Amino acid sequence: MGQRKEKELIVEELVEKFSNSKSVVLTDYRGLDVAEVTELRSKLREAGVDYKVAKNTLAYLAAKEVGYESIQEYLSGPTAIAFSDEDPVAPAKILADFAEDHKNLEIKSGLLDGNLLDVNEIKALADIPPREVLLAQVARGMKAPITGLVHCLKYPLNSLVYALNAVKETKE
Structure with missing residues (x-):
């Protein structure tokens, strides 16, 4: 060649x-x-x-x-x-x-x-960072608002249960 x-x-x-x-x-x-x-x-x-x-x-x-x-x-x-x-x-x-x-x-x-x-x-x-680390960061970022929403929904219900329990105890 x-x-x-x-x-x-x-x-x-x-x-x-x-x-x-x-x-x-x-x-x-x-x-x-x-x-x-x-x-x-x-x-x-x-x-x-x-x-x-x-x-x-x-x-x-x-x-x-x-x-x-x-x-x-x-x-x-x-x-x-x-x-x-x-x-x-x-x-x-x-x-x-x-x-x-x-x-x-x-x-x-x-x-x-x-x-x-x-x-x-x-x-x-x-x-x-490597692709896997970036994906984990995105997943963590997506999870945080959902976890916050669960806590926001959970605490008012817990407060209502405690209030009803307190009313029940005062009536007994």
Whole structure:
């Protein structure tokens, strides 16, 4: 296979990844050793996140094809891209946590549903609690008014029972 055909296949794969991903995070992995990169890839894979090292020109061609030209300014130096087509928060959370312990990993930028995010927005995205925690918070929020209503209905009835009991005792 010729070098040109190989590059075309890489661009096609990246176009597919950009198109199908809910979120994308661009990183500079310079300075990480092989063991650290392997550990990072393993953590990302467990969360269903694909982590690809890509030549910047090929990544830009793919991004441009799907309308994400805005990432061009972040495509310099060694670039690895995390793609998530399931959980939009997973790549940001894993990469931000990993970057805290491994200062050589630099988060450059990202995309969330096609919108360009800067480093601070990626870190804010990483701080969003997991889906299960959010669902529990919603359920708790829905339960609180119902519990309050039950108490509101219960106490007037209890008061009426106590009042009737007091009247009964005074008549005896």
